[in-house]
Structure formats: C-alpha cells, structure tokens
Amino acid sequence: MQDIPIYEFTLLGWIALLPLLGAIFNGILGARLPRALVSTVAAGAMGVAFILSIVAVWTLFQGRFEGADGHTLYGALYHNVFTWFEVGSLRVDFELLLDPLSAVMILIITGVGFLIHVYSIGYMEGDRSWWRFFTYLNFFVFAMLMLVLGDNLVVLFLGWEGVGVASYLLIGFWYEDDEKASAGKKAFIVNRVGDFAVLLALFLLVIYAGSLSVVELREWASTLSPAQVTALGGVLTAICILLFIGCTGKSAQIPLFVWLPDAMAGPTPVSALIHAATMVTAGVYLIARLNFLFVLSPTAMTLIAVIGGLTAFFAATIGVVQNDIKKVLAYSTVSQLGFMFLAVGVGSFFAGVFHLMTHAFFKALLFLGAGSVIHGMHHEQDIRRMGGLKDYMPITRWTFLVGCLAIAGFPLFSGFFSKDEILWYTLANVHLLGGVNLSWFLWFLALGTAFLTAFYMFRLYFLTFEGECRADEKTRSHIHESPLAMTLPLVVLAVLAGFGGFVGIPPVLGNALGGLPNVMHDWLYQVIGPGEAFFAYRFEGYGMAWMSMAAATASGIGGIALAWLFYGKPSDVPGAMAEKAAAVHRILSNKYYVDEFYAATVGRGVTLLGRVCHRLVDELLIDTLLVNGTARLMGFLGSVLRVVQNGQVQRYVAFVFLGIAIILYLVLR
Amino acid sequence: MSSLITPIDIASTLPFIVLCLFGMVVLLLEVFQRQGQSRSYLAYVSAVGFATAAFSAWLLMGVEGQLVFHDMNYIDGFSKVTALLMCTAGAVTCLIAPRYLAELNADRGEFYALILFSAGGMIMMVSAADFIVFFMALELMSIAVYALAAYVRSSRVAAEAGFKYFLMGAFASAIMLYGIALVYGATGTTNLAAIGQLLSYGAASGSVDPALLLSKVSEQGALAGAAGYDTTTGDLLMLNYGSGTANMPLLYLGITLVIVSAVFKVGAVPFHMWLPDAYSGAPSPVGAFMASAVKAAAFASLLRLLALAFFDYELRMGPMGWVQVTFFLALLSMAIGNLVAIAQTSVKRMLAYSSIAHTGYMLVAITAMGYGVGDLDLGASVVFYLFAYVFGTVGAFGILAYLTRSRYYVERFSDLNGLGYRYPALGVAMTLFMLSSAGIPPTAGFIAKFQVFKAAVIAYGAGVEAGEPGALLLLALVVSGILFSVVGVYYYLKVIVHLYMRDPVREVTASDSGPARVGISVCAIATLVIGLFPGPLLNLSEQAMSQMEGRHDGVYVQYEDGAPIEDLQRLMREGSR
C-alpha cells in the first residue's frame, strides 16, 4: 500500500499537555483553593482539550485525498516532543501521532471525559478531598492521551502504565475503607502481570523489527514477504499473544478480568470514565493499532476471538445474578469488551473500534445514570431495594432507558449497528483456525450473549425504575432528581447513545436504503483497511447478513421481553396507595411468583451457570489462587526465608562457605 | 630515570588526590576546632571537595585513555564516568548527614573525612590496572566504611552492624587475596590486562603451536614477569600453556575465589547475609553511602576485572566458565531479594533487600555481557543502571535520615503513615524513588531495567545466531527477572500506600535541614530527568564501556604477521567444541 503523508502539527502537544497542567495545578495548589476554582480548572482543561481535539481532527479531515485504491485517505498529523532515548540502532522518539484511529480515540477521551468532569462536579460535591479527585482524574486523561497518541510503543507503554497508576489511585480513592484500598492494589498488580508480557513483546519487536515506532513497524510488516512471514511465524505469534496477554489484563478478559468488578469500589464517575469508556478499551485499541501485525498470525487471531467470545458469554451469565447496580454494569462491561475482542479476533477491526465508540457512549451513560440513582438514593446500590424511581427522577429514567435500548441492540439505537457488524463478521469470516464450525459456534455464543445482555439490562431497568419503590420510608422521602451538572451530561450522552450508530450503517442496510455510506468505515479505512483486506469473507450477497441481523434483533427484543415478563409486570396497581398492606403483600407474592417462574424456567440454568462461573472462575480460581494466592505465597516464602538470617555472623560465614563450595563444584567438577 | 612520576600520572589521579587532601584537611580542621562547636560546615567543605574531584574528572575527559603510574593505573572513560558517579553519591551523602548527626549528637568531623577517604578508594579501585593497586584501594574503601558503619558510638545496633560488616569484609578480602595469589602463580603477573592476555594465550594454545606462542608471550613487555617460568616443571599443572587452561585447577580455583569475593562485595545471594544487617544497623546517611557508592564501586570494579582479566571465551563459556555462576547468582539474588523484602516491617531493611534484588538485575546484564561471543558493550547497561539506582537509593535513605529526630528513628513502614499530605514535596520525592526502584515509567528505573533486560535479550539473539548452548536459559532469566520485578512492585507500592493511604499513628516531624532538602531534591529531579531524557546518560555509559582501556576483546596484541588475538580465540573455540 502507498505510504501515508505526515504533517507536523504542534497543537497535538497541547491536547496532551492541558490535562497534565490541570493535574499539576490542582495537585500543588488544590488543597488551598476554593472548590469552584479547582473544578473549573479541571473541567476547563478538559473542555479546551476537547475543542483542540476537534480542531486537530478537522485539520486531519481537511487533509483528505484520493488513495491509489480509490479509498479516501487522510494522512496523519504528528508532533515530535523530543527524542526520549537512543541506544545504538534503537531510537525512541517521544512523538505524538494523530491518524483516523487515534482521532476517534481522542474525541471519545476528551469528549466523554469532559462530560464526566462536569458530572463529577455534581457527584463529588461535599467530598473531603475533592481536589485530589480532580487531580487524579486529569492525570488519568493525560496518561490515556499518551497511550492513544504515542507513535512509539514505548510511549504507548508509558501511557499504559500511567493509566494503571491513575486507576489504582482512583479505585482506592476512599482509602479509609481497607477493602477499597486493597481493590486498588489488586487492580494494579493484576495489570502488572499483563504489563510484563507487553514488555517482553516489545523486546522481541526490538530484536526482530529493530524499531518500536508504529509507523516504522507498519512499513516493516508490509515489506515482509510470505516466505519471511512463515519463517518468522513462531516469533510473530509469540509477540501477538504476549501483547494480547497485556490486553487481557488492561481490558479485563479471561483470565485477568477479575479486577474490574472490584474496581467498582471507586467513585461512579471513575467507573464511567476509566472502567467503561476509555481505559479498559486500551487493549482493543492496541490490537486495532497493530492490526497489520496481528493479521500475520492466524493463531493469535483465533485465540483472541475465542477468548473474546467466551468472556462475553460468561461475564453476561454472571451479570444476570448480580444485585448491585454497579456490579451488573461492571460485568456487562466485561462482556461488551469480550464482544470487541471477538470483533478484532475475527478480523473486523472496524467493528471492534465501532463498538468501542458506541459502548463508550451508552456505557458511560448507564454508569452516570446509575451514579445519579446512587446519588439520589443516598448511596444505596442494591437494586432489590429500589424500584419505582421513574416518578422521582424522570430525566435519569429516560436517559437510562435509552442506554438500555442501545446496549440491548434495539433497532436503530447505536448498539444495534455495532453489535450487528460484529455478529455478521463473526459468521462470515473464514480465516479462524477452527474453520466454519468455530465461526458458527462463536456466532451462537455472541447471539446468546446479546440475548442475556438485553435480559439483565432490562432486569436492571425494571427493578430500578419501574414497579413499586421498595426503599424504606426514610430513604424514599429523600429521593430526588440529580442537579443539572449531572443530568446535562446524561442528556448529551443519551443523544449520542441513541443516534451515534448512524455513522456506521452496515453495507446491507446502506444498500437497502439506497447506498448510504458507512462513514465510520471509510474514515478508519486508512488504518485498518490493509488489515481487513487480508481476509476473505464468505456469503456473497446479503441473504445471510439479513438473517444475522434479524437473529440479533430477535434475540435482543426477546431478552427485553423476557425481562419484562419476569420483572416488568405492572405491580403498581392503583389501589396500592389505598391499602398499603395489601399492596405490599401483593408485591411480595408477585415477586415470589416471578422468582418461582424464573427459577422453574431458563432462569435456573442461567442462574446456575452464572453462579458457577462467578464462584468457580472468579472467586476461587482468580481471586483465591491467582491473585491473593500468589500474594500470600510470596509473603509466606519471604517470611520463611528471612528466618535463615538469624543474626549470627558465623552462620553468614557458613553460608559463604556453602556458596563457594557449590560454585567450586559447578566450576571444577 | 625511567621510573620517575610524570605530570600526567599526577594529573590522571587528580580526583583521588583531591579527595584524600580534602579528607586530611577535614581531619585537621576537626581536631584543631574547640569541642562543642558545630561541625556541620565540614559537610559543605567536603561537598566542595567532591565537587572539585568531579570537576577534575570532567577536565580529564579530553585525555585519551592510557596506562599511568608504571602500568599500575588506568586513566580512561570508564574510570572517569564512574568517578563522577562516586562523587555524586558522596556529595549527596555529605549533604544529608549533618543534621542527622547533630540529632544523634554524633556531630564530629571524622564522618566527612572517612566518606572522602572511602570515595577516594573507590575511584582508585575502578581505575586500577594492577591487582596490587586494586587491593589497596579496595581496603582503603572498605576500612573507612567499616568505621562509618559503627560511627554513632551511642548506638548498640550500629556497633553490632559495624562489627559484623567488618568481620565479613575482612574474611572476604582474605578470600580475594588467596584468589589473587593463585592467579598470580598461574600467570606470573598481577597486571590485569597481562593476565587476560596470558590466560587467553594459555587457552588458545590448545590449538596453536606452544613454541610459537611462548615466543609471543615473552615478546610482551608487560609480561616480563611471566617469561621466567619454565615448561619443564610439570609438578603443578598450571604453567604448561601447551595444553590450554582447561587443566589448571588451581588457576580456576583462584579465578573463582576472586570473582566470589567481588560478588560478595556487591551482595549477591548467597553472599548477601551481611548486607541487610550492615545497611539497617548503620546510621541512615551511612546506609545511603554503602547502598549507593560502595555498591556502585564494587560493581564497577567487577566489570573492570571481568573485562580485563577473565574475559577469555574459555574462562566465560567453557565447562568451568563464570557465566554459569553469575547466571545462578542473578536468579537467586532476584528471587531472595524480592521475596524477603516483602516480609520486612522496617523500611531500611526493605531497602537493603531490594538492593539485593537490584544486584540480581545487574548480574543479569553481566551474564548477558559474558554470554556467547561476549559483548562488553552490553556492560553499559550496568553503568546506566548504577546511575539510576544510586539516585533512587540515596534519595530514599536520605528521606529516612531527614525524618529522623533525636531518640526517634523513622524506620518502620507505619512511621511513614500520612506523611505524603503532611510534607507534599517529600511525599512526591519518595513516590518518585519508589516508582524508580520498581521500574515504572517515566522514572530512571524504568529505562535502567529496560536497558538491562534488553541487553540480555540481545545476547540471547546473538547466542541463537552463533548456536551457543543454552541461549534459551538467558531468555528464561529475563522472563523471571521481569516477573520478580512485578513481585517487587508489591512492597514498593506498600511505601506509597503508607505515605498516602494510611492515617498517621504518631506525630513525625521532619528535621527541616536545608542541605538535606537540597540533596534529596537533587536525587528526585535526577530520577525524573533521567527518566524523561536518558539520552545523554546513555551515551555517557556507552562511552564508559567502549573507552575502557585494556578490554580483553580489543585487538591489543599483534603477531609479526599482524593477525589479531581474535584468531587465536576463534581457533581455540573451534578446538574446544
């Protein structure tokens, strides 16, 4: 493919710098400044960064031209801050690069980030160390921008570590609670396990590609002849799988997904920004960024697809049995991330990034809505003690509903388009090592996931907003709609979640509607085109595409219907107000009856499966064995080994002798 | 007369001379000042001394590498760069010391004199070209540090630490001496480069005509000492070069003993047991000095020894080579250091064990350097690591010293609780040092670890190409290294957690001492700046390695026909396969 023109663009530096400046300012002075100023600085920095990003992307868009293969190309903007270090052949530039892919990312990061900053002003009101919160938040955005803008993988790794640190600090934000502090620690350490794999991959790239700059790596990969590819096959697969291990840590996939549910210990805006919209998608971004590398290793691609599919399904089953409003969303995030990895695994990097974007919209919306609910219910998170909130907080309710429809893939809502794309490519791809059978398997898995997603999301919705309020008197008397600072972002996000999907109309629909273009795909083509061109897809014509879409829609609506069946029954009978006792009784019996029915049918299987996954995989295997187990083992070993040091010099001397003896045996044997 | 001391001799040892002069001046100032007056100004005097020494070392940068003092000493890039390192460490130590000493009413001038003398010893040691000078300098360094360890007379712990450190140190130097004696016996010279040449001749001659070889040997002026032996006395299987070094048990015993005692000084497992006691028992500034300057000097001299004397292929990779030794030592050090550090409750002891772990990482690079065809330039990563490590360590110990008040030592983790908010700058600095030690970007430690592991991976690649045995083991070493550094994050994080996420258990008020603040901030800034702009320092450490005089891999011996020593080594390698 032809090489891409690159233009110097100094503004990029400022986009990344502004949040950092905000963080430094608040970090040093924040404690002594009035709250208003702190929040203004923090949110202001984000706002300006967002505007600058729009300018930058617009500039990129202006630079478009007709590519050799008839597609529109946009080139890239770069800004070389400085040369970080240069060792022999390896030269690491601290260089920021803006191409269509990173453009999408920075728009999401700064845009959604800005909204969430505004939201936080309302949500964090009255928190003791408010300045600390905004410092961390700004620092996180800076690190995230480093991650997506860095042209060199070492810079990317810097951001990769930075977001880890920021998320650690923010999860443990309310560190007075030991459980929350340790949740932060868990997240950080699990992520480090993934990071070491990434480091190894970088080393291997240094050896075999001789560079870590994405641009140069791309050239290197494009110049590889098939013979070389087969020769390097093992190494390439190793690199890709190592990178993917890093992604499973950062993006919470099997087996390292365990930290994300615990991460809900952090403030809700944090969960929205870091653990739904941006940081956790870093893995998907990395793979899309290096698609030219991954397509060279079908093994890795297959692995990614399978892991993604499994994660999506199992996380969904776990989500079904959660009762904490944030836990449900957490598991649904894991599940949706699984979807994205499924997408990139089957070679449709576009679908992955597209779903990344729509997910950023509706999941941020859902988290913020949940936050608004928690705010209104005075930090009640158990959905069994909610219900009927639609009367108390209408805005939250409607926006939340939009979010639910979007994630459930209800037609013409954003989630519908992206999810359909993923399902279609899963079905149509032919390059997975498992062959067509694997494709079908993954397709059904994804279909089931779509169904479950719709089900538990609307279970959540009905239990929270519909029906009678099950909160106690005291709480109920205080329930209120959230302030404007919180509802405004909700509305904006609701609009995005509602209509955001139309930028990526799938060909099948576009064709039917008279050649509507898939804007998103054309925009991203420059980055992911070559990768996608690598694969062929079966099914000429649109027949199967319609089938897939119909199936997806059906499963989504089916899930909604089932949830309504179980939880949406109109339990708010008019007479309820009259005789409360009877009403309460009826409600109770209703619930009881529903649960009976639920348990008697599909519910039991799903519940069981969910429970098993949760207990077995999550708690036992990961929590106990991998994380705590390892930590304990290390601590235990340490405390055993230190006993050897009994303080007697002569034992030290003895050890020296022992060492010398062993070495001499090694040497002179 | 030929043996006169030339100006270049004096000039090239200027840093050493400056330090010793300042040391003596400080001593005299101390004794001629009335009792009871504050001695803290001596800190500035000795800081100036270090600055002067560093400056003179920097002035010498122009001088091209050469042998001085009758082949006793090198003036080369390596010695200069390491001298800069020692001077920095010493200066910062002197800055963090005075208030601490005053708090423990141990405010006496000997402290600074001893620091100066010991730093002089280090500089001499890393520039030594001969075992005699090497040994003298080593002792000059060690003896001064023994005294420093027990410096605070009122402290039982310090007395015990000093005694243990001394006993183990003396033991180690006896072992090293015995090793040197055996090597001297095998080669007939104590000149490092000459030993290197002779040993590779000896190894090489397995496939080359001994007679020819002997004529070559006796040609070497530096090797006049070796010309005296006769091949007929076969009563010891040491000097018959005709059959290679492979059958020189005493020689190998000697080499092993020398390397072991050098490794002892850097505190690698299982020769590490003195280290935690010494570091944690000694007063914090001394701990800083021992953990930074002394360890750096030990590593630098280890590099020098291996590169000059023991870098022959047979000695490295042969069935009795030292690479396998460093391999196991590195693995053990990383494992034990990191694991035991987790179980510590005292920050000082945690730092001590973590420095053992750092030793392990650096030994990984040394193993890589010696592996396969052997690439001495990979040693640059060690030099760079030393810089990063020194700043982090001195800074951390310095903060402990900064927080220590009379009759209240800050040593346990719980003592740091909540200090991050109480002293923001201090908290940030400590966080930086911990992140750097954990190897998290954008601090110096990350680049350092990156360099070290990269060196190992490169050596692995080269080894695979050359078809060396067990290249995969090297990769395994890297993997385990990175894994253990992941483990390490745990206890470094613990410090940050205590700084920011625990509520204070008791009132800790820092002794706000100006010089200490300066020293700590220098370290903090250096840690960050090196992390962000490592370029210059990387080049400097590359220089240090590439400009090391008498490196064994260089072409320093020519035959009449001009064939370099490499031919011999290659022949010998093929012979040994």
Next chain:
Amino acid sequence: MIDYVAILMLGLVGVAMCATVVALSVLFGPRNPSRWKGTAYESGSEPFGDARIRLDVKYYMIAISFIMFDVEAVFLLPWAVVAKDYGAYGFVVAMVFVTILVVGLVYEWQKGGLEWD
C-alpha cells in the same frame, strides 16, 4: 676429638666462676632477711592468680596506635636501601609518605589518643 676438649674446658671454667662468686657472697655478705626480699621479682606486678586477667581497654588503644605506626617501617626500609640511587626524587616521594603519616599522628595526638589517662 681434641677440639671438644676446649669446649669442655670452657664449660668447666664457667661453672667454676659461678661457684666462686656464690661462695664469696655467702661467706662475706651481710644478712638481714625480710618477707619482701623473699618475694619473687616479676617486673613490679603480682605473679600470682589467674593468668587470664582482663586487661584495661587502654592497652588495646595503645596496641592499635602502635601497630599503625609500626608497620610503616615495612615501606621505609626498602626505600632506605635504595635511597642513594634515587636521590632528591626519592627523598621527596618518601617525605610525601611521611607527611601523610604525620597528619595521622597529629590527629591522634590532638584527639588525646596518646595520653594514658
């Protein structure tokens, strides 16, 4: 054989002289015994009791400074042997060496390392 006669004679003469001296003192010497004269002479200190008496720390101090300055002879002796050949140059070098020693001595002196009490 005859050579050994001389040695024999020498021995005999020696024995004879000792005997003569003792005999003379017994014959003419004055006699007034006291218990102090009866005690053994052991350089002033009491020869009885445990041989492993605990020595005063001061002894160690003196021992330390003695060793320090004693050993320097090791370096000055070879220099003295060749001092002629090296002339002024050698003298200067040796003086540098000695000066350093003197600094050490001054330090110890001022610190009071040389006083017994």
Next chain:
Amino acid sequence: MLSLPLSWYLMLSATLFVMGALGLLLRRNAIVAFMCVEVMLNAVNLTFIAFSKYHQDYTGQVFVFMVIAVAAAEAGIGLAMIVNMFRHKHSVQVDEATLLRH
C-alpha cells in the same frame, strides 16, 4: 642449598588458610575469630612469596608488603570494633551479637 618444590609451600599455606577459615567459623570469641582472619592473610602471604620465588619475580613480595600494611590497618579497625562492641554489651562473644536479624 636444597630447594623444596613449590607444591610443598602451597600445601602449607593452603592448610594455614583453611585452618584460619575454620577458626573463623567455629570460635565464638570475637578476638580469636579475628586473629583467625589474620592467619588467613598470612597464609596468603606465604603463597605469594612461594610463587614470587618460583617465578623469580618480585611482584609477589611487593604484594606481601601491601598485605602486611593492610593487615595492620585491619587489626587496628578490628580491635576498635571489638572494643566498641564490648563497651555496649560487656562481652566479646560473636554469637551474642544478634540484635540485627531477619
């Protein structure tokens, strides 16, 4: 003038060295343990002189001078250390110095 073969000297010095090392390992009295280190140093001196004679090369003997000086210095510092420790715990038993451990 009969000359012993080099190996005899080496045997002797090696024996001395090992004896010193074992003493350091086994004797509880700090002063004795320290004297054992001195024994090791002198064993090394013997080795040096033997080799120096074997090579007809004086480097070894020069080295011995240095070693003697260093040994003296170490004797000084060592005695000081022991005295210092004695001041604190009124015993010079090596195995009683276990304040620092684990």
